[in-house]
Amino acid sequence: MHHKDDIIRKAEKKVKDKKDFAMHLGIYFVVMAFLFWINWMFSPSIWWAFFPLFGWGIGIVAHYISVYGLFGIGSTDWEQRELEKEIMILDQDRSRSDSKETLELKQKIELEDEWDEGDFV
Numbered sequence: 001m002h003h004k005d006d007i008i009r010k011a012e013k014k015v016k017d018k019k020d021f022a023m024h025l026g027i028y029f030v031v032m033a034f035l036f037w038i039n040w041m042f043s044p045s046i047w048w049a050f051f052p053l054f055g056w057g058i059g060i061v062a063h064y065i066s067v068y069g070l071f072g073i074g075s076t077d078w079e080q081r082e083l084e085k086e087i088m089i090l091d092q093d094r095s096r097s098d099s100k101e102t103l104e105l106k107q108k109i110e111l112e113d114e115w116d117e118g119d120f121v
Contacts, residue, residue, distance in 0.1 A: 021067045028060055 032053055039049035069078055 017067045021063050024063055025060060028056055032056070 032049070035049045035052055039047060
């Protein structure tokens with residue numbers, strides 16, 4: 001049950017993150033439309049509304065990447081895959097190290113078995 005609860009929590013978080021991004025994007029469009037309307041009505045000679053459009057747009061792109069990733073990099077799925085790869089690499093390194101230590105110990109024991117203490121006197 002514990003594993004299933006973790007999956008449900010992760011799924012709920014992903015859904016919430018997607019919902020929050022959709023809300024952020026919707027507010028962005030509404031506010032930008034309002035700012036462009038104000039710009040057009042009161043100062044059409046200077047299009048200052050592009051500044052918040054691009055500035056806030058950077059935040060929108062960053063929010064999108066944090067939720068959906070960029071080319072698969074940065075998403076929760078990507079993080080999980082990378083984590084699993086790193087665990088496998090570290091586990092293989094540990095296994096190789098353990099095997100090397102076991103082999104060295106085995107060789108030492110074989111050498112000790114070949115020689116008697118009397119051989120050194």
